[in-house]
Amino acid sequence: MIELREIRVVFYAGTPDERVALDDLSLQLPEGDFTVVVGTNGAGKSTLLNVLAGVVRPQVGRVVIDGVDVSAWPVHQRAGLISRVFQDPMLGTAPGLTIEENLALASMRGHRRGLRMALNRERRERFRGLLATFGLGLESRMGASAGLLSGGQRQVLALVMATLTRPRVLLLDEHTAALDPRTAQLVMDATRRLVAEHQLTALMITHNMSHAIEFGNRLLMMEAGKVKLDIGGEEKKRLTIPGIVRRFGEANDEILLQATA
Ligand SMILES: Nc1ncnc2c1ncn2[C@@H]1O[C@H](COP(=O)(O)OP(=O)(O)OP(=O)(O)O)[C@@H](O)[C@H]1O
Numbered sequence: 586m587i588e589l590r591e592i593r594v595v596f597y598a599g600t601p602d603e604r605v606a607l608d609d610l611s612l613q614l615p616e617g618d619f620t621v622v623v624g625t626n627g628a629g630k631s632t633l634l635n636v637l638a639g640v641v642r643p644q645v646g647r648v649v650i651d652g653v654d655v656s657a658w659p660v661h662q663r664a665g666l667i668s669r670v671f672q673d674p675m676l677g678t679a680p681g682l683t684i685e686e687n688l689a690l691a692s693m694r695g696h697r698r699g700l701r702m703a704l705n706r707e708r709r710e711r712f713r714g715l716l717a718t719f720g721l722g723l724e725s726r727m728g729a730s731a732g733l734l735s736g737g738q739r740q741v742l743a744l745v746m747a748t749l750t751r752p753r754v755l756l757l758d759e760h761t762a763a764l765d766p767r768t769a770q771l772v773m774d775a776t777r778r779l780v781a782e783h784q785l786t787a788l789m790i791t792h793n794m795s796h797a798i799e800f801g802n803r804l805l806m807m808e809a810g811k812v813k814l815d816i817g818g819e820e821k822k823r824l825t826i827p828g829i830v831r832r833f834g835e836a837n838d839e840i841l842l843q844a845t846a
Contacts, residue, residue, distance in 0.1 A: 587650055588614075592609070594606040594632050607636065608810035612633075620801055620802075628809065639667075671758050677747065682730070683727065684727050721737070735768075741775050777800060789801065
């Protein structure tokens with residue numbers, strides 16, 4: 586179980602530029618849940634992921650993973666538990682290293698082991714077999730620099746790297762937003778497969794409503810640093826785009842009512 590307990594994040598506190606990014610937000614992500622997060626610009630979605638990853642330290646609140654309070658753990662200490670794939674395909678892989686070196690590095694997460702040891706013949710074959718299943722031809726370019734790959738290929742490589750050591754939670758930060766629709770679908774299919782195969786707990790931000798409907802078993806809508814809608818179970822399965830729009834409208838009416846009360 587991943588838990589955020591009463592998290593408050595304020596940027597530029599006490600200045601005219603003060604921004605409340607997360608407003609007393611509590612959230613539980615049960616093991617194996619694939620949660621999708623949507624919301625308008627500035628709603629606090631990225632800050633939520635940053636708090637989980639340890640990039641942003643909340644002024645108030647706790648981050649608890651499997652009952653362990655990791656609030657004071659720095660980013661590198663959480664890296665053994667948390668993997669993240671970013672919107673920018675350049676961020677998830679090391680462009681100067683080859684595909685197989687990138688995979689070897691990812692497989693060493695949390696271990697003190699030399700890159701050479703991590704790249705023996707057996708591992709190379711395992712990596713090759715794994716990449717071949719995505720149908721992108723990556724398996725025949727194991728010695729090529731990751732920097733030469735297309736955006737979609739890099740995102741699939743980043744996903745494979747992020748899931749290689751089975752993180753406790755996989756954070757997907759608009760990871761298909763920079764791709765064309767066909768490539769985005771391919772990367773989403775790879776995402777679905779890896780999440781299912783490794784039975785991962787995942788949290789994905791997207792602005793793509795079709796993806797929000799198609800993927801995950803739970804949908805959160807954020808607004809002004811709070812979770813305004815939390816749709817799971819059968820309702821999530823039956824959700825349509827008009828249905829989401831209607832539910833968002835209802836949630837926003839609530840905001841209006843609160844504002845005018
Ligand atoms: N590092 C930062 N410094 C100052 N303000 C920040 C920082 N990060 C986020 N904010 C502010 O916090 C609020 C929430 O931002 P956040 O990036 O979490 O929203 P978001 O929902 O991810 O938006 P988007 O969809 O545009 O990515 C915004 O008002 C933003 O300007």
